[in-house]
Amino acid sequence: MICLGVNVNDxxxxxLEIGSLLKAARKDLQLTQEQVADMAGISRPRYREIEVGSAAARVTTLINIARALGLELMLIPKAITPAVNALLKPHDDYDDLPAFAVSSESDDHD
Structure with a gap:
């Protein structure tokens, strides 16, 4: 998953980013544009326009395409996008990441 910040003016x-992500997901699944379009209930030319980033799509169309590719479309508040991206970013050494944080209940009540 990648979080995109969208500037409505541009x-x-x-x-292009959404199209690139859709294409990568489609290729990972070894599906053709025609197959994804059929599963999403749209024409292949329309799917191609979305995948190459030359046309916008309705939210319902993006949801149908995402489901066809085994993805989930999510809206994330812009303020937490950097935190979500940091969590999704591959880490070189998982041993340096905390598995959990421990808080002593007695520390909270003093």
């Missing part, structure tokens, strides 16, 4: 970059 949608070309987010459309």
């Amino acid at each position: 949608l070309s970059k987010p459309l």
Whole structure:
């Protein structure tokens, strides 16, 4: 999952990013554009426009495409996008990451 910050005045970059993510997911599943389009209930030319980032899509269309690719479309508050991206970023050494944080209940009541 990748979080995209969208500037409403310039949608070309987010459309290209979304299309690139859709294409990568489709190729990972070894599906054709035609297969994804059929599963999403749209035409192949329409799917191609979305995948190459040359056209915007309705939210319902993106949900259908995401489901066809085994993905989930999520809206995340812009303020927490950096934190979500940090969690999704691959880490070189997982041993340096805390598995959990321990808080003593007695520390909270003093």
